[in-house]
Amino acid sequence: MFGNSFRLFKLFGIDIRINPGWAVIATLVAWSLAQGTFPELYAGLDTRAYWAMALIAVLGLGISIIVHELAHSLVGARFGTPVSSITLFMFGGVAALEQEPKAPVPELLMALAGPAMSLFLSGLFFSASVAVGGVEQFPIRAGVFHYLALLNMVLAIFNLVPAFPMDGGRALRAAIWAATGDIRTATMRAAKVGKFIGTGFMLAGLFAVLTGNLLAGIWWILIGGFIRASAIGAFFNTRIETVLDGLPVTRFMTVAPDTVPSDLTLAEFVEHHLYRFGHDMFPVMKAGKPAGTIGLGEVRQVPREAWTQTLTRDVMTPLTPVKTIAAHEPAMNALIQMQANGLNRLLVIDNETLVGVIVLKDLMELLSVKLALEPASKSA
Ligand SMILES: [Zn+2]
Numbered sequence: 001m002f003g004n005s006f007r008l009f010k011l012f013g014i015d016i017r018i019n020p021g022w023a024v025i026a027t028l029v030a031w032s033l034a035q036g037t038f039p040e041l042y043a044g045l046d047t048r049a050y051w052a053m054a055l056i057a058v059l060g061l062g063i064s065i066i067v068h069e070l071a072h073s074l075v076g077a078r079f080g081t082p083v084s085s086i087t088l089f090m091f092g093g094v095a096a097l098e099q100e101p102k103a104p105v106p107e108l109l110m111a112l113a114g115p116a117m118s119l120f121l122s123g124l125f126f127s128a129s130v131a132v133g134g135v136e137q138f139p140i141r142a143g144v145f146h147y148l149a150l151l152n153m154v155l156a157i158f159n160l161v162p163a164f165p166m167d168g169g170r171a172l173r174a175a176i177w178a179a180t181g182d183i184r185t186a187t188m189r190a191a192k193v194g195k196f197i198g199t200g201f202m203l204a205g206l207f208a209v210l211t212g213n214l215l216a217g218i219w220w221i222l223i224g225g226f227i228r229a230s231a232i233g234a235f236f237n238t239r240i241e242t243v244l245d246g247l248p249v250t251r252f253m254t255v256a257p258d259t260v261p262s263d264l265t266l267a268e269f270v271e272h273h274l275y276r277f278g279h280d281m282f283p284v285m286k287a288g289k290p291a292g293t294i295g296l297g298e299v300r301q302v303p304r305e306a307w308t309q310t311l312t313r314d315v316m317t318p319l320t321p322v323k324t325i326a327a328h329e330p331a332m333n334a335l336i337q338m339q340a341n342g343l344n345r346l347l348v349i350d351n352e353t354l355v356g357v358i359v360l361k362d363l364m365e366l367l368s369v370k371l372a373l374e375p376a377s378k379s380a
Contacts, residue, residue, distance in 0.1 A: 005087050014073055015085035016066055018309050022088040026062065028206035030054040032215070033147075041147070042139035053144050060148045062088060064121050068155060071117035072110055072167075079106035085242060104178035118156035125149035155241075163197035163227045164190035165234055184238050191235035198228030243370040244331045252363050253348045253356035260288040262313035269312050274299065280347050281323075283354055284316040290347055290354045292316035294333055324349045325358065334358050 034054035039045075042053075065088060072287035073083035081101050101107035129145035160168040169190050177186035201224025208217030260273055260276040260282045273282055274296065281295045284347055294316045302310050317323075322341045325334050334346055338360050348356040 002225055008020070011066075011070065012074065012077075014070070014083055017085055017087040019087055020042035022062075026058050030058045037147075038143065042143045045139065049140050052141060053147075056144050057147055057151075060125075060144065061151055063146065064118065064155065067121060068114045068118050068159075069168055071113040075110045075113040076101075076106075079103075079110065081106065081110065084192070101174075101183075104174040106344050107177065107202060108171055108174035111167045111174060114167050115156040115159045118152045118159065122149045122152035122156065125152060160199060162190075162193060163231065164194035165230050166194070166227065169194050184242050187238045188235055190232040191238070194231030195228055195235070198224045198226075198231055200224070201227065210213075219329050240335065240367060241332055243367060243374055244335075246330050246332075248327065249325055249329055249331050249334045249346075249348050250327050250356065252334075252366060253358045254362065255356045257283065257354075259283045259285045259290075259354065260312050261293060262291055262311065262316070264312050264314065265308055266302055266310045266315070267307040269294065270299060270307065281343075283347050283357070284312050285354070286313065288318055290324075290349065292318045293347070319347070321348060326350070327355055331358075331363065336361075336365065 006210060008016045008018055010016065030051075031054075034047075034050045038053050066086060069086040070213075076083055077252055079102070114195045126149035129142040129149060132145065134142050138139045159166055160171075162168040162172040164170060164173055164187070172193065173183075173186045173190035176181050176189050180186060202221050205217045205220030205222075208214075208220060210217075210357050214370045230347045256279055258273060258279070260269055262284050269282075273279075279295065281293045283290045284294050287341045291313065294312050298317060299307075302315055306371065322337065323343065324347045325337060327348050338344065338346060344360045346358045347354055348358055
């Protein structure tokens with residue numbers, strides 16, 4: 001989901017990462033602060049001072065967002081929902097949960113920890129601006145603190161908007177979860193509210209653009225679109241989870257899939273397997289066990305003249321954990337694994353033996369049938 005992000009450092013055992021998109025947003029924010037906001041708020045300073053203030057403010061914003069996410073993470077870890085990484089993302093931070101929260105109250109506390117921390121930081125920065133002499137007397141150093149106090153206040157309030165998957169939306173989900181006792185019903189209802197609010201933001205942005213407030217308008221459209229897309233994604237993920245309902249991959253896999261011996265020539269592989277079935281990935285078998293995979297990509301690396309002298313085992317991709325899934329795993333995990341790694345099929349392994357192949361297209365077709373037949377929510 002977060003594509004290629006870079007690791008900055010490790011804190012409390014959590015990877016702090018940055019998405020390149022954030023650097024773009026940070027540059028835009030710094031530019032608009034140096035060119036517009038600070039000259040307007042604190043008139044009479046020179047350009048270099050505005051740029052210095054803007055850069056420190058953006059750095060402070062990044063740190064504030066990381067601390068906000070850390071608050072979520074540490075409360076989560078306290079309740080047994082560890083976080084493996086925090087990524088500075090386009091519109092803030094995202095903490096990668098290793099698993100779904102276990103109960104509504106920890107979920108509620110975890111959701112509120114971030115905005116509470118932002119509120120605290122806001123107070124801290126405000127005190128700092130007073131401590132260094134106040135905005136009137138020392139606009140450069142106090143001005144940055146003052147502005148960071150304001151930013152953290154906005155961060156706290158904005159994150160409390162009840163639009164799932166934002167913090168306020170998570171709190172809303174926890175409340176519905178506590179009331180209904182069912183996390184899936186709660187997620188789907190909170191996601192519907194999130195979609196509604198996201199659409200509202202987009203319309204407000206459109207209105208702003210049409211009335212001449214271009215930059216703010218685009219900002220609201222982007223944020224609204226992000227919330228809307230996330231909410232729709234969360235809704236469908238939950239629908240799929242409900243339909244798959246913990247069933248293992250073995251229920252959805254193709255048994256006795258077409259396999260390729262490791263001593264077959266590429267010429268034979270292309271003729272009898274690739275051209276015949278057209279799959280993008282075939283398991284390569286060695287002594288009765290899967291040893292690797294082969295497909296169009298591997299064949300393309302070998303010139304056609306050499307196909308009769310090259311064996312599948314010479315060019316196959318060795319078996320990696322991302323391409324296999326254990327037979328007892330829930331089908332939902334197979335779907336997540338394929339989506340995360342851009343794969344269309346996975347080898348289903350039981351005790352080092354290949355028992356089948358799970359194919360994304362088949363799984364999606366089955367899902368669409370089940371989705372059409374089963375009600376959206378058991379208790380709704
Ligand atoms: Zn948050």
